[in-house]
Amino acid sequence: MTKAFNRLSVRLTAAFLLAATMGVALVAVLAYRTTSTGFTAFIGHLEAMQGMMGGMMDSTVNQAALEFISNLGQTLWIAGLLGVALALLLGGLFTRQIVAPLGEVATAARRIAKGDLSQKVKIRGSNELADLGESFNTMAQTLSHDRQLRQNMVADIAHELRTPLSVLQANIEAMQDGVLEASAENLASLHQETSLLARLIEDLGTLSLADSGQLEFHPRATDLIKLSSQIMEGMRTQFTSKNVSLALEAPDSLVPVFVDPDRIEQVMRNLLSNAFRYTPEGGRVTLRLVTDSEGVVASVTDTGTGIPSEDLPHVFERFYRVDRSRTRRTGGSGLGLAIVKQLVEAQGGRVWATSQVGKGTTFFFRLPTVSSQVENSFASR
Numbered sequence: 281m282t283k284a285f286n287r288l289s290v291r292l293t294a295a296f297l298l299a300a301t302m303g304v305a306l307v308a309v310l311a312y313r314t315t316s317t318g319f320t321a322f323i324g325h326l327e328a329m330q331g332m333m334g335g336m337m338d339s340t341v342n343q344a345a346l347e348f349i350s351n352l353g354q355t356l357w358i359a360g361l362l363g364v365a366l367a368l369l370l371g372g373l374f375t376r377q378i379v380a381p382l383g384e385v386a387t388a389a390r391r392i393a394k395g396d397l398s399q400k401v402k403i404r405g406s407n408e409l410a411d412l413g414e415s416f417n418t419m420a421q422t423l424s425h426d427r428q429l430r431q432n433m434v435a436d437i438a439h440e441l442r443t444p445l446s447v448l449q450a451n452i453e454a455m456q457d458g459v460l461e462a463s464a465e466n467l468a469s470l471h472q473e474t475s476l477l478a479r480l481i482e483d484l485g486t487l488s489l490a491d492s493g494q495l496e497f498h499p500r501a502t503d504l505i506k507l508s509s510q511i512m513e514g515m516r517t518q519f520t521s522k523n524v525s526l527a528l529e530a531p532d533s534l535v536p537v538f539v540d541p542d543r544i545e546q547v548m549r550n551l552l553s554n555a556f557r558y559t560p561e562g563g564r565v566t567l568r569l570v571t572d573s574e575g576v577v578a579s580v581t582d583t584g585t586g587i588p589s590e591d592l593p594h595v596f597e598r599f600y601r602v603d604r605s606r607t608r609r610t611g612g613s614g615l616g617l618a619i620v621k622q623l624v625e626a627q628g629g630r631v632w633a634t635s636q637v638g639k640g641t642t643f644f645f646r647l648p649t650v651s652s653q654v655e656n657s658f659a660s661r
């Protein structure tokens with residue numbers, strides 16, 4: 281009995297019934313008392329009038345009065361019982377409308393807890409229960425998407441680590457067996473593989489810290505023109521070796537941005553390295569800085585082969601490569617743009633890209649200025 285009463289549907293119906301019963305009872309008592317008191321006063325008034333006229337009250341009137349009071353009581357009882365029955369029926373219907381969607385959500389949640397992330401609930405109406413259903417479906421979809429990304433990431437990590445480890449193992453075993461000479465050239469090849477592994481692990485560590493919110497930032501007012509010039513001077517020799525021109529287009533001055541300059545340097549280097557990798561010999565890479573209503577926008581444009589429209593939405597995903605034929609040596613680890621996205625968004629910015637196949641690609645990122653950052657900090661207090 282206690283277990284059944286703990287059910288939400290039973291408790292809601294009981295509460296609805298109790299409230300209706302108390303309301304009907306109160307109305308019945310008040311109606312009975314008011315009516316009987318008024319009718320009794322009316323009969324008394326008739327008796328007084330007959331007494332003044334020297335006659336006795338007709339027994340028929342007295343009997344009618346008693347029957348009226350009796351019928352009134354019966355009518356109120358019947359009305360009360362009908363009211364309680366109606367309350368029970370409506371209470372059950374209303375309770376079902378509330379409990380049924382909650383039951384669906386509870387059932388779907390239990391299935392999700394067991395690993396079935398394909399669960400969805402029906403959306404009914406536009407009230408709070410509908411909002412709950414929409415929120416639940418969004419959560420389930422997000423969980424399913426995140427699990428798929430996690431599974432893909434684990435598979436990609438295993439794939440990325442397998443090749444350099446296999447090369448290292450094969451070469452070391454060959455040196456141990458005397459098949460391969462431990463020359464400076466062979467050792468340099470092994471060192472290159474270990475460098476690739478170290479870079480991959482460092483990139484994964486950066487993404488992991490960014491995902492968990494543990495990546496440290498030290499924001500301050502930063503002159504983006506000065507920072508960009510320093511980065512480009514450091515990378516110019518690399519571009520010159522491939523006969524790729526590198527240019528900076530910026531106004532004479534810009535409003536300072538409120539960012540961690542070291543992290544933004546990492547963003548720019550990743551974007552410039554990516555543009556360098558996909559720009560053919562004789563091409564051009566341009567870094568532009570402009571101001572808009574929301575902050576400062578930086579863009580890196582190359583004259584490479586471009587990105588197909590079906591690949592463009594995925595370029596900031598981890599381990600995603602537009603050209604599947606590229607290896608880690610020629611196409612990077614597939615983590616550079618994912619790191620760009622994480623570092624920019626963690627500092628209140630936004631990244632996006634545009635591309636035309638055969639003409640080139642432009643990667644954009646917007647950063648908040650010092651003034652907008654101050655306004656946002658005051659608004660959030």
